[in-house]
Amino acid sequence: MSNLVIKQLSKSFGSKKVLDQISFDVKVGEFVSILGPSGSGKSTLFNLIGGRYLPDQGDILIDNKSIVGKAGQMSYMPQSPSLFPWRTIMKNIVLGAELKGKPDLALAEQMLKKAGLTEVADAYPSALSGGMKQRAAFIRALLSPQDLLCLDEPFSALDEFTRLDMQNWLLSVWETYRKSVLFITHSIEEALYLSDRIVILNTNPARIKAVFEPKFERPRPPELLLTDDFLAWKRRIYQTIKTDD
Amino acid sequence: MGLSIKKSFAPFIFIIILLVIWELATRMLVIPTWLLPAPSLISKEMITSWPTFQQHFFATTQLAVIGFIIGVSFGLLLALILHMFPRIRATIYPLLIMSQNIPIIVLAPLLVIWFGFGIFPKIFVIILVCFFPIVIATLDGLAQTSQELMHYMQMAGASKRQIFFKLELPHALSAIFSGIKIAATYSVMGAVISEWLGANRGMGLYMTLAQSSFRTDRVFVAIVFIMLLCLCFFTIILLIEHQLVKGTKKGSAEYE
Numbered sequence: 001m002s003n004l005v006i007k008q009l010s011k012s013f014g015s016k017k018v019l020d021q022i023s024f025d026v027k028v029g030e031f032v033s034i035l036g037p038s039g040s041g042k043s044t045l046f047n048l049i050g051g052r053y054l055p056d057q058g059d060i061l062i063d064n065k066s067i068v069g070k071a072g073q074m075s076y077m078p079q080s081p082s083l084f085p086w087r088t089i090m091k092n093i094v095l096g097a098e099l100k101g102k103p104d105l106a107l108a109e110q111m112l113k114k115a116g117l118t119e120v121a122d123a124y125p126s127a128l129s130g131g132m133k134q135r136a137a138f139i140r141a142l143l144s145p146q147d148l149l150c151l152d153e154p155f156s157a158l159d160e161f162t163r164l165d166m167q168n169w170l171l172s173v174w175e176t177y178r179k180s181v182l183f184i185t186h187s188i189e190e191a192l193y194l195s196d197r198i199v200i201l202n203t204n205p206a207r208i209k210a211v212f213e214p215k216f217e218r219p220r221p222p223e224l225l226l227t228d229d230f231l232a233w234k235r236r237i238y239q240t241i242k243t244d245d
Numbered sequence: 246m247g248l249s250i251k252k253s254f255a256p257f258i259f260i261i262i263l264l265v266i267w268e269l270a271t272r273m274l275v276i277p278t279w280l281l282p283a284p285s286l287i288s289k290e291m292i293t294s295w296p297t298f299q300q301h302f303f304a305t306t307q308l309a310v311i312g313f314i315i316g317v318s319f320g321l322l323l324a325l326i327l328h329m330f331p332r333i334r335a336t337i338y339p340l341l342i343m344s345q346n347i348p349i350i351v352l353a354p355l356l357v358i359w360f361g362f363g364i365f366p367k368i369f370v371i372i373l374v375c376f377f378p379i380v381i382a383t384l385d386g387l388a389q390t391s392q393e394l395m396h397y398m399q400m401a402g403a404s405k406r407q408i409f410f411k412l413e414l415p416h417a418l419s420a421i422f423s424g425i426k427i428a429a430t431y432s433v434m435g436a437v438i439s440e441w442l443g444a445n446r447g448m449g450l451y452m453t454l455a456q457s458s459f460r461t462d463r464v465f466v467a468i469v470f471i472m473l474l475c476l477c478f479f480t481i482i483l484l485i486e487h488q489l490v491k492g493t494k495k496g497s498a499e500y501e
Contacts, residue, residue, distance in 0.1 A: 050400040072402010125490030
């Protein structure tokens with residue numbers, strides 16, 4: 001288990017400042033969402049954590065060790081499923097683990113079952129529906145040995161019905177395996193439904209505008225989405241985003 | 246399998262029709278056989294001359310296979326080197342493209358002057374014709390690596406080696422195979438051309454001898470066997486490709 005600490009992170013590209021003094025943390029086993037409009041530097045943040053960019057200022061720590069510029073410290077689920085077309089689903093889901101050593105095939109099979117993908121284990125990704133591909137991509141991230149899971153708008157390309165199914169499924173799987181999760185989204189509802197904490201960013205450059213900690217009990221049933229409490233939170237967050245600072 | 250038989254049915258019928266028209270035309274227009282022999286005559290000649298022809302057939306096959314294997318290996322190697330060192334690639338790539346515009350037939354006499362009539366200049370011609378399509382196809386295949394998958398690999402912390410073997414190479418495989426398919430047919434062509442220039446065996450030699458004695462039927466025999474050889478090469482490579490390239494066919498979502 002690990003915790004992630006982001007300390008006063010700043011990053012510019014040329015004269016354009018993208019991230020400005022971002023600080024937050026993800027505690028062990030916590031689900032934290034980053035909520036912000038498109039182009040708010042969310043992907044830049046992930047690229048920094050992923051070690052693909054170097055920050056101008058600030059530090060990124062996992063278990064108190066700086067991981068600035070180090071690749072492969074988190075497991076990752078991108079926006080599109082990014083499954084490898086020439087690998088079967090089984091081979092695809094162990095890829096993340098394969099990059100770091102020997103994958104645990106028994107665990108992989110167990111996860112496939114939980115995702116309802118056992119029957120397509122030997123199929124190629126082209127045969128799967130969008131939702132199935134996303135589940136496979138999520139399992140691939142879960143099976144990776146790193147304890148921090150970074151999900152980059154994983155459900156934004158799905159239709160509303162599939163998205164709701166996927167959110168419920170993700171919650172149930174996550175509650176079993178309980179890794180620390182950093183989740184990027186631009187949907188208020190999704191952030192509220194899934195997370196322990198929500199970090200709201202504003203744009204140009206990205207600064208932390210507010211942090212919300214809705215304490216809904218887990219496990220969370222889908223009915224939660226329609227409760228007055230939930231809607232009140234949604235309104236509060238919406239108003240925070242709309243107010244200028 | 247049933248589908249592929251159905252698919253090849255129409256072209257098969259078409260070929261039969263063409264052959265019938267050819268046969269009828271030579272008979273009705275009374276075309277002399279030295280000008281255009283009828284298909285029936287050609288097929289008769291194929292059978293009667295096979296005992297003497299086969300040594301030429303196997304000589305050319307051997308030459309083409311050796312040249313093809315060396316050409317493909319060399320092409321793959323160069324493509325990998327150029328891919329690993331973008332600087333060298335930028336220098337050499339335009340040259341490669343330019344060199345593709347030189348018809349091999351104009352280089353062949355030079356090779357004979359430099360290397361004589363032995364097997365080496367022949368293999369060299371085949372290597373030259375096989376090598377370019379492989380290099381170009383491999384480089385293009387490697388360059389077209391999906392950015393999406395690359396992004397995943399980099400974020401997941403894959404090493405350069407892992408990125409190459411797990412992503413770039415398998416991704417380029419179908420492009421490499423289209424290069425290999427072109428090279429395979431070129432290798433037979435290269436072998437025949439090299440035999441035109443001087444050889445003591447081979448279908449190229451057989452063709453030049455048949456041509457100079459106006460045995461047009463024998464020229465056609467050689468042409469038919471060259472076609473068959475090309476087709477054989479092509480099929481073998483297709484089968485290997487089928488075994489190696491997985492999951493890239495555009496499937497409909499069966500598990501929707």
